[in-house]
Amino acid sequence: MSQSYDRGLIEDFGRWREFSAGMWAWIFHKFTGWVLIGYLFTHVAVLSTALTSASADPATVAANQDLYTQTIQALESLLIVRILEVGLLAVAVFHILNGTRLLLVDLGLGLGSQDRSFYASLILTGAIVVASVPTFLAGVSL
Amino acid sequence: MHEYDVIVVGAGGAGLRSAIAAQEAGADVAMVTKLHPVRSHTGAAEGGINAALRDGDDWEMHAYDTMKGSDYLADAPAVEALTQESPEEVIQLEHWGMAFSRDDDGRVSQRPFGGLSFPRTTYAGAETGHHLLHTLYEQVVKRGIEVFDEWYVLNLATTDDADPGERSCHGVVAYETATGEVEAFRARDGVILATGGLGQVYDHTTNAVANTGDGVAMAYRAGVPVEDMEMIQFHPTTLPSTGVLISEGVRGEGGILYNDDGERFLFERGYANNDGELASRDVVSRAELTEVNEGRGIEDEYVHLDMRHLGEERIVDRLENILHLAEDFEGVDGLEEPMPVKPGQHYAMGGIETDEFGQTCVDGLYAVGECACASVHGANRLGGNALPELIVFGKRAGRHVAGEDLGDPQVTAGWTPDAEAASVDTPVSLGEPWATRGDAVADGGATADTATATTVVERTLERERERVERLRDRDEGTQHADIRAAVQRTMTENVNVFREESALKEALVDIHAARERYRDVYVADPSSTYNTELIQTIETRNLLDIAEMITVGALARDEFRGAHWRKEHQERKDDEWLKHTMVSWSDGSPEIWYKPAVLRGEAKTYEPKERSY
Amino acid sequence: MSTQRQNPETETDNAEAEADTETETERNEVARRRAEQRERERVKENERATADAERYHLKVFRYDPEVEGKQEPRFDDFHVPYEQGMTVLDALIYARDEFDVSLTFRHSCRQAICGSDALFVNGRQRLGCQTQLSDLDQPVRIEPLPHQEVVKDLVVDMEHFYDQMESVEPYFQTTDRPEGELEEQRQSRENREQIKTSTRCIWCGACMSSCNVAAGDNEYLGPAAINKAYRFAMDEREGEEVKQRRLEIIEQEHGVWRCQTQFSCTEVCPKDIPLTEHIQELKREAVKSNLKFW
């Protein structure tokens, strides 16, 4: 071959307009998976404050003045955190639903309607998230 | 320079089978092909492979059908070789894993086909050729046979002795499409041409764009005679807008042809009172065109092929591919409506003259497959008889070239004492009268006296390099596409199913004019990377020769036999014409002669009978 | 004219021969002029017809490493007169023959069987010959297959694809052949039915080009090669032993496990091969056979 032309990155994500259902599902699943594992790390880090609380004065703990409780409650009082939590829920729900779809595909079930099941996951995710917003935002001070 | 024992040119069914056989016989083989092997047009074959496999059938019946189908222009020894060895070769394919359709007992399925007295067409859905091609290529991969794909063979490296029978072939020169390199391939034992069909001389054809008859033209210009070129098969059921084939399998399974009046015309108008739709292809094609010409065609162009009554299950099981073709290429749902069909160029019965081992009269040069004429099809090929030809003669040629002793051939190749010189009255001079006379008799040859095998190859290489450069260096003139289109048009108008003397002559004039224009052809694309224009320009040169051979042959044969119908001579003339039309390139122009058809087989002689279906 | 006789040494009267050639040249000349006249009329008629025709607007990717002005890839516009039933391939052929002879693309069979002309048409891998222009929005954007290197214009380098196809031992292997001459191996209709779609692959490369995983992982076998492996692994004629070997091949690191069930391969396959389904089935087969051995 004398020479050839490599069209590089435009090939991949630059073509998103041309993606089909299965490819979007793949991208979303990837994205949500990464968010979840990222969250798992931060989640454990935050929860680790419990280690100090465990060795703290029981009275402080009883009064909910320990580091863990304080941290959690401080975080939970922030609107931004609540919004992020809604986002997390969306991510988790989609990952669960699409994950279920993928498990079915792995079992060879419903391959013919894989695109419809993807749209169903999306819609269901949306519905669940919207329905949960009141619960998630309850009691937050603006 | 590449060097191998055997060079196979072309990697369709015939080329692949011969490469495998030569390699099994111990030769070091390379294949040179202008398309990647799986792109070869063998993949388009739909209907099936004839082989006498079952109780109640035998090779003799198959041979009889073939001789009758050929209208007694085939050579019996070749036909008998074909029919005797086809079963073994088909089973070999099965052992190589070919995905044949199956009967309930797990054996390969067979179906009825036109002109056959027994349902012996072994098939794999309606895509038999695809499976055959891929199965053979798989075996080539398995054996690690070297394949130079997308290398276009420009010419043969042959010596230049005055008598073609004394020439020898030592290799080929090819052009690598991707880079524009011209390279030589020397063949120590021999070259096998397997370049396939030539349908591109017509504009309505079932053949691929790559089917430009290169091998026939190359061998012809090297001095090898071509045989029965006027015998072109027109398939009765092709889709009108593209020429895509609707397999004979449809009629084999029970599909029916109707004209615009809803008549089943093959019966109702008496074209084939016994076999109807399953009459031989030439009969059905003429019947359709007669219907159209007499005003009973649909939209004055085609007739209807109906398979709806077969029922969805049977159609999907056996003819699924046909549904896709009708849908994609004609927008017709074969389950709901009849399919429009008309005759289209399909197959060349004639080709490079060979004996039953694929040998030509030039030493070390073989030809197999559609480009060759071992003379098994005569004046008309039966459906399902081409694929067995590929594997039977492919194998024979492969073994022979690798040095296996297969005995003496019964059919002789080249000019023999019983050959008969001939002349035809033509309106223009043929060939290339302006070509410099005297120096080279064979186009591309190197003079024998001084030549060693290597110098022959080297000189051919030099010439071809020059030719390519010349084409690329010129920057004005005519472009090949116009010339090609003109040839296709005149052939389709004048050298079609119905042939008339004045029209044939007009075609020769047109071809001559096209040749004149080709003299200042040039290639506009200066690139050496994947220059398809250059390749097509060279192909067009080959088409000119092919068109002329066909037309001259058609003009010479003033009788009606098989696929060849002449308006002025509507009867078969057995006294005069049980002979092959031969055309050889000599000193820049075609020379015509005849040699007798061999009707004497192993145990009996096939007496010409009236051919009615 | 009488054609060449076999014996070239035959003496002919020189003067006569000369005269003969003279009239012959004249005759040739007249005939040729007539032919040219006919040709010109045809061309004119053609022109008239195309002038009236509705035109389709094509935008075609152009690139040639050697030709100035084409080294930087660009899109060229062609306006092709439309005819009933015209395919993308027909339009390209027209554009090449009438407007720009250097326009380069692979094609051969025109009937969706040779697999040469897989192209990226309006954002999707399709066979040019199998795609009706009338099914497409204008302008029709035609590009070479994504994820493959472009050699020139619409021609891509297929080597890698071929290598992948050939790496799965794509040939029939069996340990038991039936006894006796002319005995075929038996295969049930069900089994033939099971492998039927998988045997239809025409090596067009559309699937591989559409798969994002194949684009990222150069060693991934890709859907077509896996499908080829499926064709053999599921063929009962090969027998259990060979099947195990086949499973080992497709189970390699860059085999079936790389597939993320994007389904785009299945969507673009011009032969409607359910590729994802085949890949998934092989994954399960592999797991099953491994569980047996654990």
Add this chain to the structure above:
Amino acid sequence: MAERYSSFTKGGRLWLWQRITAAFLIVVLAFHFFLLHFVHHADEVTFAMSAGRMQQWSYYSLMILFLVTATFHGVNGVYNALVNAGLTGAKRRVIQVVLGVASLLLLVQGVRTANAWAGIDLLPIL
């Protein structure tokens, strides 16, 4: 010629575990969300309550299993994604080590936290 398979790799095993853990996670993750956002509200979480739940053996072991499966599933998922994107050679080794260490840290920290709630001193080093 493309690279042939080298030897039997655990590709299939990891693939299968990814599915098995996913199936398990569907239930547990849903339960987890439900419990901590709907039954109890997130802003009401206190150390005492968390500790109370953790002191039940069943809940404790479920959460440990949750941690382990989620870590495996998540980290293996990330690794797979990188391999799919064409990660090879030395880079691949590095990523393997980094991911391995990260998961170990995550597990250790997670178990320590759970133990703190549960009041377990099983492994004093943790």
